[in-house]
Structures are given as C-alpha cells and as structure tokens.
Amino acid sequence: MVKKRKTERETDWDAPLETTSSVSLDSSVVDYTTETVPKKLIKYWHQRHRLWSRFNEGIRMDYEGWFSVTPERVATHIAQRCQSNIVIDAFCGVGGNAIQFAFVCERVIAIDIDPVRLACAKHNAEIYGVADRIDFILGNFMQLAPRLHGDVVFLSPPWGGPEYLAEKTYDIQSMIPMDGNVLFHLARTITPNIAYFLPRNTSMDQLAMLAGPSGVCEVEQAHMRGKTKCIMAYYGELVDMSSDPGPEEGTLPS
Numbered sequence: 001m002v003k004k005r006k007t008e009r010e011t012d013w014d015a016p017l018e019t020t021s022s023v024s025l026d027s028s029v030v031d032y033t034t035e036t037v038p039k040k041l042i043k044y045w046h047q048r049h050r051l052w053s054r055f056n057e058g059i060r061m062d063y064e065g066w067f068s069v070t071p072e073r074v075a076t077h078i079a080q081r082c083q084s085n086i087v088i089d090a091f092c093g094v095g096g097n098a099i100q101f102a103f104v105c106e107r108v109i110a111i112d113i114d115p116v117r118l119a120c121a122k123h124n125a126e127i128y129g130v131a132d133r134i135d136f137i138l139g140n141f142m143q144l145a146p147r148l149h150g151d152v153v154f155l156s157p158p159w160g161g162p163e164y165l166a167e168k169t170y171d172i173q174s175m176i177p178m179d180g181n182v183l184f185h186l187a188r189t190i191t192p193n194i195a196y197f198l199p200r201n202t203s204m205d206q207l208a209m210l211a212g213p214s215g216v217c218e219v220e221q222a223h224m225r226g227k228t229k230c231i232m233a234y235y236g237e238l239v240d241m242s243s244d245p246g247p248e249e250g251t252l253p254s
Contacts, residue, residue: 200222
C-alpha cells in the first residue's frame with residue numbers, strides 16, 4: 001500500500017523553493033470574539049472547536065480560512081487514508097489538513113500562494129507540535145508541480161467561496177478558479193495517488209472521468225448533522241479495494 005512504498009525520487013531540498021516569509025500575523029489576522037465575528041462567519045465561529053480541537057490555544061486564521069479549513073475530524077480521516085512517506089498538500093491554506101498529515105506521514109510539503117495563510121499554517125502547526133515535519137512552501141502549485149516528488153498529492157483547491165452552494169451541480173472545469181481537470185492531470189505527473197477534496201454537489205460523472213477508461217475512483221461523503229458537507233475522491237493506490245460500497249456510499253466522519 002501507499003504508506004509502505006518508498007519514493008523512488010527524492011525532492012531536491014537545496015533547490016531555491018521559497019519557504020514562508022516573515023509575515024506579521026497581528027496586522028493581517030483578526031482574533032474574533034462572539035461580539036466581533038462578522039455576520040457571514042457566525043456559523044463558522046460556532047463550529048470553531050470542530051474546525052480545531054485546540055482552537056483556544058491560539059489558532060490563527062485569515063477571513064478565507066474560516067470557511068475553507070477542513071474540520072479536524074474529517075482532516076484526520078483523510079490523513080489516515082493518505083498515509084505515506086511524502087504527501088504534498090497543494091493548497092494548504094491555514095494548515096488544517098497539513099497538520100493531520102504530519103501526524104501519520106514521514107514528510108509533508110505544504111504549499112500555498114498566500115503568505116498570510118501560509119504563515120497561519122506554520123503557526124498552527126507549531127501549536128499541534130508538528131511544524132518540524134512540514135516544509136512550508138510559498139508558491140503556486142501549478143508552477144511548482146514539475147519540480148515536486150511525492151507519494152500522494154492532496155488537492156483542495158479554492159472552491160470560489162460559499163456561493164458554490166447556490167449551484168445545482170459544481171463543475172470542476174469551470175467553477176474552480178483554475179481548471180480542475182488540468183489541475184488533476186498535473187498532479188498525476190507527480191503520482192497516480194491523488195485525493196481530491198471538493199464540494200458536496202460536485203459532478204460525479206466528472207470525477208469518474210478523471211480516473212480514465214480502466215481506472216477506479218472512490219468517493220466518500222462527509223456528513224454533519226445529517227447533511228452532506230463535502231466529498232473526497234480517491235485515485236490510484238488510495239482507493240480502498242477491500243470493500244466496494246459503490247459510488248458515493250463511503251462516509252467520512254462528521
């Protein structure tokens with residue numbers, strides 16, 4: 001399985017990939033309280049301890065991080081499914097997934113194009129005690145991909161904000177800020193083992209087509225309070241062939 005397979009090529013850690021720059025979080029991130037949290041973030045504020053079990057220890061997020069970070073229990077489950085020597089978190093945001101990967105993987109490469117979110121991710125990883133197992137890279141995954149090597153690529157691209165919920169079907173080609181098909185195939189040049197984190201209303205036909213004519217795609221759904229919140233699509237050796245619940249039937253923990 002993936003977690004026992006050694007990487008055939010090693011990343012050139014001496015190459016000039018940019019790591020986190022010194023960003024003043026105090027000037028870029030607001031510490032909300034029940035009285036000051038913006039109206040649009042109230043529902044996420046009420047879920048803050050689901051997002052982070054150690055929220056009260058000083059977790060930092062920018063505005064976007066509040067509605068884009070993966071709830072911790074879901075991130076923990078995904079990490080177990082992606083357990084490997086080197087996992088690449090292509091859009092790490094404020095670090096929710098990268099931190100959980102670091103608990104079960106030998107090395108995590110966490111990439112984000114936004115210096116504030118990347119600084120938040122590093123800060124949060126320090127709270128969880130796993131910062132030393134994560135390489136934080138400031139840059140664009142689409143540009144860095146040809147130089148990256150790893151066992152698993154985790155894709156959690158920007159969904160375009162909460163507005164995606166207004167659409168009946170989420171089209172990964174047109175609604176992700178970058179073409180979701182192009183993104184997937186770029187990740188596949190690194191490894192066939194890909195985990196794709198997407199909105200609950202994503203087209204299942206599109207996800208199946210990414211696997212190719214002879215490939216397999218496994219889809220899990222995350223349920224919270226009886227409602228599907230998001231889905232995970234697994235490819236390559238990440239697909240669990242021991243049991244076949246059929247498409248859309250696997251369930252992530254709420």
